[in-house]
Amino acid sequence: EVQLVESGGGLVQPGGSLRLSCAASGFTFNKYWMTWVRQTPGKGLELVANVQQDGGQKYHVDSVKGRFTISRDNAKNSLYLEMNSLRAEDAGVYYCARLNWYSTVWFNDFWGHGTLVTVSS
Amino acid sequence: DIQMTQSPPSLSASAGDRVTIICRASQSISTSLNWFQQKPGKAPKLLIYAASSLQSGVPLRFSGSGSGTDFTLTISSLQPEDFATYYCQQTYSAPFTFGPGTKVDIK
Numbered sequence: 001e002v003q004l005v006e007s008g009g010g011l012v013q014p015g016g017s018l019r020l021s022c023a024a025s026g027f028t029f030n031k032y033w034m035t036w037v038r039q040t041p042g043k044g045l046e047l048v049a050n051v052q053q054d055g056g057q058k059y060h061v062d063s064v065k066g067r068f069t070i071s072r073d074n075a076k077n078s079l080y081l082e083m084n085s086l087r088a089e090d091a092g093v094y095y096c097a098r099l100n101w102y103s104t105v106w107f108n109d110f111w112g113h114g115t116l117v118t119v120s121s
Numbered sequence: 122d123i124q125m126t127q128s129p130p131s132l133s134a135s136a137g138d139r140v141t142i143i144c145r146a147s148q149s150i151s152t153s154l155n156w157f158q159q160k161p162g163k164a165p166k167l168l169i170y171a172a173s174s175l176q177s178g179v180p181l182r183f184s185g186s187g188s189g190t191d192f193t194l195t196i197s198s199l200q201p202e203d204f205a206t207y208y209c210q211q212t213y214s215a216p217f218t219f220g221p222g223t224k225v226d227i228k
Contacts, residue, residue: 037165044219044221044222102174104153105171107210113164
C-alpha cells in the first residue's frame with residue numbers, strides 16, 4: 001500500500017524557516033518524480049515544486065523561487081521541502097504527492113495527509 | 122501560466138441525481154486534465170486522469186470527457202459519499218495549475 005506521511009509543519013514567524021519531510025513507503029520511491037502541493041486560503045491548491053527521480057531536475061513555482069528548495073534522499077525514501085523567508089501568504093496545508101505518468105499525461109496519484117504551516121508573529 | 126476555471130462554483134443536489142461539472146482551460150491542453158475529489162480535512166483524491174481515464178478503485182459512476190479547452194466531470198447517480206469539493210488540474214505545461222473547485226452539497 002502506497003503511503004506518504006508528511007511532518008515538520010508548525011508555527012513560524014514571518015521571515016522564518018521550516019523544513020518539511022515526507023516519508024514514502026509501499027512503492028519504489030526512486031522510480032517516481034515527487035511533488036509538493038499546498039492549499040492556502042488565498043490561492044487554493046497550488047503546485048509548489050517537483051523533483052525528478054534522481055534529484056537532478058527540479059521545478060519550483062515562481063512565487064517560491066529563491067526561498068524554497070525541494071530535495072530527496074532515495075536511500076531514506078524521503079522527500080523534503082526547505083522553506084526560508086516565509087511569508088504570511090505561504091501559510092496553509094502542504095501535501096506530498098507522487099507524480100505518475102501515462103501516455104504523455106502527468107498526474108498526482110497518491111497524496112499524503114498534509115502538514116499545516118502557520119506563519120504569524 | 123494556464124488559467125483553469127470551473128462552473129458552477131457550487132451546486133446543491135440530491136442522492137441519485139446526475140451531476141455535471143465543467144472545467145475550462147485558458148488555452149488548449151490536449152487531454153492533460155485531471156479531476157480530484159476533496160472532503161473536509163482530507164487530501165485531494167485522484168478520480169480521473171488524462172481527461173477520461175478512471176483511476177483504479179474509483180466507482181464507475183464517475184466519468185470524464187473533453188479535450189482542448191473544455192472538459193466535463195459527470196457523476197451519473199450521486200451517492201451520499203460524493204458530497205465534496207471537486208477540482209480540475211492541467212498538467213500540460215508548468216506550472217501545473219488547479220481550478221478553484223466546485224462544491225457539491227446536499228439539497
